[in-house]
Amino acid sequence: MAHPLQSLSFQSLFDAVADAMLLITDTGIITEANAAALSLLGYTAKEIAGLKVEVLVPERYRAQHLKHRTKFIRNPEKRPMGSGNELSVLTKDGKELEVDIGLSPISYQEKSYTLVTFYTVAKRKSVEQALRISEESLRLAKKAAGLVAFDFDADLKMRDTNEQLLAYWGAEQANIEQKSEKIDIVAVPIIHPEDSAIRASAIRHATDPGGNGELKVEYRIINPVTGDLRWVSATGRAHFRDGHATRLLGVVRDITEQKILEKKLQDQHAETETLFAKEVATQTASAIAHEINQPLTAISAYSEVALHALKQKVIDSVSLKRALEGCVAQAQRAGSSLHELLSFLHKGEMTREQLDVNNVVKEALVIAKSYGYSDFHPVLELESNIKPVLGNKTQVLKILVNLLRNAVEAMREAEIASSEISITVRTNANINMAHVSVQDVGPGLNYEVAKHIFEPFFTTKPKGIGMGLAISRSLAEANGGQLWLDPDAKLGATFHFTLPFAP
Known part of the structure; x- marks a missing residue:
């Protein structure tokens, strides 16, 4: 041919x-x-x-x-x-x-x-001039943004000696000049002990052929020369060939000032939230006391009349009956007042809307980190194109943030180095609902604790009041779903909750 x-x-x-x-x-x-x-x-x-x-x-x-x-x-x-x-x-x-x-x-x-x-x-x-201008613009942009590029091979070693990156990490100039062979990505910077596992986990997931190759992690480094502590953010992408990672490219930037500001805002938020919670508790307790004070006073008076009648040689059954009837009436009045107060506190129709549960999960991560719960690496397994759910966004976020906060606190308390939290979103075909799972790598919960974990005022935290999970379960049920603890979790604690799909 x-x-x-x-x-x-x-x-x-x-x-x-x-x-x-x-x-x-x-x-x-x-x-x-x-x-x-x-x-x-x-x-x-x-x-x-x-x-x-x-x-x-x-x-x-x-x-x-x-x-x-x-x-x-x-x-x-x-x-x-x-x-x-x-x-x-x-x-x-x-x-x-x-x-x-x-x-x-x-x-x-x-x-x-x-x-x-x-x-x-x-x-x-003209082409050379355009290239020079482009390179200069990129250099100035990188300098203005505080960006330093990195390029590592499959063994996570520098492909070429990057003096700017080594200096950024805090290596001494004399050591930089002696570096002729490939340099280990893990060996150069001194990673803060609490962040080394988070960084290693992020790199491991980025170079996993089963993932999307994206690297995004924040961690602290210690300058070996000055001892200064700085926050850095690394963003990059792994490249694969024949099912194996061959390169990891990206940029790092110093976010220390941003983190200092975030910490101030977190402290202010925590202080404000605590004061607000105390004020709400005080006002609620005052309202309850006001509503039941008079009935309790009346019950006390009727009880004294009844006791006095019983002490007489000849019991006045009419007076005794009237006193006991008064006790019953005032007790019912107190109960009715409490129901009316609770109805007032819960009044208002709950607004429900169609939600992309994957986006809600991502937003909950941002909120949790803004509240100071950022010392973990999130592992997301989100079902793409999952159907919208029907729920109240604020309440669903509250459930997720509560679960994330509990997981972080459990791992902190146990001093777990490899702080990972896996969040899975999938369709539960058996009940035709969205199914969200939150799993940590903490110490988990023993059988006795697990039995009472959703009870009001039951807590394992020194400063907790034991209402977080009780409220979260109520919110899940109010949105048409369920919240429960997985009793068969092999590692850490795993909580599940469901949400109905929008019709």
């Missing part, structure tokens, strides 16, 4: 080339010019055919050009011309153009030809 290119003529291929080209005999006669050359030089095909190539050379260079052409004919080989020299070509109207010229010898039917390719210097210089 004939190759499809065999049907194409030389001229059609010649004209298809974007660069200007001439075909010249060994005597310097132009035999062919492609469309790009005719456009560049201003000739027609008939006008240029048969001309001596020196016609295209400015007169002051023609004698020198003839010597070079004669030399090339004696020893023809493919080579560029003009590297480091300024060459010019003359157009039909006498205009000189700066060009680079490439020469390629061709033999056809025992005749020698030279294929001349013109590259306009103006275009090259």
Whole structure:
């Protein structure tokens, strides 16, 4: 079968080339010019055919050009011309153009030809200038943003010595100059002990062929020279080949000032939240006391009348009955007042809307970290294209943030180094609901604690009041779902909750 290119003529291929080209005999006669050359030089095909190539050379260079052409004919080989020299070509109207010229010898039917390719210097210089401007803009942008690039191989070692990155990490200049071999990504910086496992986990997940290759992690480094502590943020992407990570590229930037500001805001938020919670508790307790104080006083008075009647030799059954009836009536009044108060506190119709549960999970992570619960690495397994759920966004966020906070506090208390929290979102086909799981790698819960974990005022925390999980379960039920603890979790504690899909 004939190759499809065999049907194409030389001229059609010649004209298809974007660069200007001439075909010249060994005597310097132009035999062919492609469309790009005719456009560049201003000739027609008939006008240029048969001309001596020196016609295209400015007169002051023609004698020198003839010597070079004669030399090339004696020893023809493919080579560029003009590297480091300024060459010019003359157009039909006498205009000189700066060009680079490439020469390629061709033999056809025992005749020698030279294929001349013109590259306009103006275009090259324009491209080079644009590249320089782009590189300078990128350099300035990186400097302004405090970005330092990194490039590691499959063994997580620097592909090339990156002095800027090593200095950024705090390596001494003398040590940098001695680094000639590949440098271990883990060996150079001194990672804060509480963050080393988080960083290692992030790198492990980024280079896992089963993941999306994305690296995004924040951690603290200790400068080995000054002892200064700084926060850095690393963002990058792993590249894979044949199911294995081959490179990890990205940037790091100093976020210390941002973290200091976040810590101040977190402390202010925590203080405000505590004061608000105490104020709410105080006001609620005052309202309850106000509502039941009078009934309790009346019950006390009726009880004294009943006791007095019982102490008499002859019991006045009418007085005793009236006193006991008064106790019952006041007790019922107290109960009714409490129900009315609770109804008032819960009044208002709950607003439910369609929610993307994956986005709610991501938002809950941001909120938890803004509250000071950032010392963990999230592992997300989110079902793509999961159907929207129907729920109250604020309440669903409250459930997730509560579970994340409990998980972080449990791992902190147990001093777990590899602080990971896995969040899975999937469709539970058995009940046709969205199913969210939150699993930590903490110490877990023993059987006795697990039995009471959702009871109000039951807590394992020294400063807790034991209402978080009770409220979370109530919120899950109010949104049409359920919240429960997985009793068979092999590692840490795993909580599940469900939400109904929007109709």
